[in-house]
């Protein structure tokens with residue numbers, strides 16, 4: 001039986017196309033991985049800045065409570081940890097206090113971290 005002489009070329013062509021597809025998908029995956037890493041890296045940096053209680057305090061609380069916690073428009077917080085537990089401080093951060101302490105400057109995880117940091121001030 002005579003074999004069709006075109007078949008070997010067709011097989012090579014198909015293999016070549018498959019190889020190209022594999023190589024280009026692999027390339028795309030790598031590019032995505034690199035992009036994700038870059039984006040992830042950026043986000044991580046932001047997160048660490050936002051999750052740093054001291055910087056959170058400086059950016060939204062120090063205007064009233066002083067950069068060194070010594071107070072100003074708001075009360076001195078240098079020993080706030082001996083007056084309140086972390087939970088109580090978190091409640092004050094999230095819900096405010098009286099009429100002059102604004103609620104919701106931080107919420108969720110950020111409020112928890114900031115409260116824990118302040119609760120250590122004794």
Ligand code: HEC
Pocket residue numbers: 057060061062063064065073074075076077080083089092093097098099100101102105106114118
């Ligand atoms: C606009 C000014 C202002 C800002 C901004 C502010 N506070 Fe206050 N804060 C006050 C005032 C005024 C009080 C006192 C409220 C009262 O007792 O009626 C207070 C009270 C508190 C108390 C209770 C202290 C105590 O001894 O009773 C805590 C804790 C506190 N603030 C934490 C924070 C944190 C943390 C931030 C930042 C997320 C912040 N505050 C931002 C004005 C401010």
